[in-house]
Amino acid sequence: MEKNPTWTCVVALALCGGDGRWLMHRRPQNKHHGGLWEFPGGKVEIGENPSLALVREIKEELGLQLTLEELEPVGFAQEPPNATTAQLVILLYKASWSGAPIEALEGGAIGWFSPAELVAIDMPPLDIALARGLFEKALD
Numbered sequence: 001m002e003k004n005p006t007w008t009c010v011v012a013l014a015l016c017g018g019d020g021r022w023l024m025h026r027r028p029q030n031k032h033h034g035g036l037w038e039f040p041g042g043k044v045e046i047g048e049n050p051s052l053a054l055v056r057e058i059k060e061e062l063g064l065q066l067t068l069e070e071l072e073p074v075g076f077a078q079e080p081p082n083a084t085t086a087q088l089v090i091l092l093y094k095a096s097w098s099g100a101p102i103e104a105l106e107g108g109a110i111g112w113f114s115p116a117e118l119v120a121i122d123m124p125p126l127d128i129a130l131a132r133g134l135f136e137k138a139l140d
């Protein structure tokens with residue numbers, strides 16, 4: 001069997017506001033996938049638990065202090081494995097937020113979208129799959 005040991009685990013958050021809209025983060029232009037909208041989150045560090053990594057990333061990116069109990073796993077998506085770059089595997093969690101307004105603390109922008117709006121914005125390929133899975137029931 002062919003071996004492909006290099007992969008990167010990314011954790012991401014589908015955050016639902018009190019009005020049923022979902023938060024997305026627009027990546028700064030100078031980064032990989034610059035200008036595209038993604039679920040906030042980031043890479044899991046070596047030896048780190050995925051949900052704790054997401055709590056850390058969300059605190060850094062949005063200033064929100066989530067608890068592990070608030071995070072519900074809702075799906076994952078992965079790139080096809082390839083020999084030249086580490087395969088991205090994204091674990092998506094869901095949580096709700098109705099507290100203070102949120103800002104993007106590390107650059108880029110945030111926006112809130114209804115499910116129908118969210119599936120129409122510019123996203124990387126894996127986010128299209130994640131968003132479809134997230135809203136499968138709601139959009140049927």
Ligand SMILES: Nc1nc2c([nH]c(=O)n2[C@@H]2O[C@H](COP(=O)(O)OP(=O)(O)OP(=O)(O)O)[C@@H](O)[C@H]2O)c(=O)[nH]1
Nearest residue numbers: 010011012032033038039040041042043088124126127
């Ligand atoms: N956070 C996040 N990253 C995503 C999503 N979809 C997707 O393809 N990615 C990609 O996954 C990678 C995550 O890297 P990142 O740059 O957000 O993570 P990080 O802050 O921990 O890493 P860094 O410090 O190396 O920049 C990027 O290549 C990003 O474009 C998504 O929905 N959320």
